[in-house]
Amino acid sequence: MPLVFDAPPISTSTAHLLTFFFAFSYVGSLYISKNARLSFSKHAAKSANGSPREKLRDERWRDDPGVIRARLVAVTIATTLCCGLVFWILRSVVGDRQDGLELTVDTTITRLGFKLYRWDLDAVYPHLITPLLFLGPLYATYLGHRLPLQARWSFRVDVKSKFCSWIGIRNYVMAPITEEVVFRGCVLAVYHMSGASTRRMIFLGPLSFGLAHAHHAWDTYNRYGRTASAAKRAIIMSLFQLSYTTIFGFHCSYLFLRTGSIYPAISAHVFCNIMGVPEITWELRRFPHRKTAIILAYIVGVAGFAYTLEPWTRFGGLYWRSRPYNNMSY
Template structure:
């Protein structure tokens, strides 16, 4: 591998991650991250990143490629061809992975919220829901996947890029540790939670990077990200809280979901399904 290429791509990705996180803190405020004023200001930052991040990518790729032309929109996964598959198949695949939590939602009746007009109305009026399910998935996947991977893939193989890119994503979440500490949480506890968050965001980042590379669409990791945010981290403890046949069914659902996801991962992300010609 070209060491200069690797250093350039890694440095550019570091700049992207730093600018993304830094844009959230340019606003002077004493409110916490969930205060409506803070959320709206960070929405503005996220919107600005949709323009700033591609500029960084364009400069870096032109530096790497010199006189070669750069089809930036295609590299960023912004294209119409294969879009319908990109917003449907990754959701189906991720649903299989979350078969356990989905089964649990049938047991407690929460699945009905999906078909409740009042629930959707409340969600769309909830600024935190909009942040978690719409703004965060779009802005984070655009910056950490669509803008980083085209640079990393110039220097790394696909498998290497899948392993490297999530590290920027995981580290990019460590700023939450400072926020928790400022709100009064003990430093050790805040650090532990951030390390746990780093672990699962890095794992998800690998999955999201894989989806982006295989589909050639930024929409694919966006919808998977949004779905995961809706479901939350799987509550494995719910298996122990169930009784009788429900416990057996729920435990089986977790296992079947993981195994099914493993076997469907490659077939449902076949590039031809997304008109992706890497």
């Protein structure tokens, strides 16, 4: 049985510092190794027509296989370090008990959301909430005959080429796993140990996740030619990404806290990376004869998401207690 506390073992300021350290470690790991750092030529030509410029031979961009491999190693080490820090905090609280190491390991696994609580159908429901929200985009994909086994779907293109490339491994495997473990598991674990309320954890924790994506602005600025227009594009894209990732973080934090499990948050992350940002305007232009049906699918998806969000996430655990705040187990 995992360890619970009668009082918060760390302060709120300590939780803030740890959250900053987690984010700094994760993003900073991408720039420690020379192989993981990006490189842009000062003599590159300007981009045209609002498109990225051509990559020069001596440059290193974020989608280069060598850069991706180095960064995957870096974030794996950073994620392990963050989990180790949570373990160390819990170990210092446990003290010199005879079963201290075993208790700390069990508590760390539980608080990071790695423990599997059940194997019944209820364990599946949390993984279906995010696809339900995307009912509109899924319907548009169906209209384009791009769902699995439809006419325009191809195993070679839509599975092998997409998921078995280095970009696919980064986008659909390593990034969702490591980001959720660090920015959901580790961040929410320390905020919970500081005595933060559930609402505060949902809306405060994901801010670090959103800010952690701000470093992509430098990449955008260079790929689009280092002009005033490129700077404007980088700022706009970063602000949009900050907003989108923060809102997405609210959702994954809720899933994590309600279920006490990291796996629904990871599956939601994978699914959203596959689907991308919904583009209802483009979908309505592409299928003008199905405008009403597309809009209805979006509405039903949002309504279904709101209706199922609570009943489909009833796992319980340490993070979601019905007792008053001052009687919570930390």
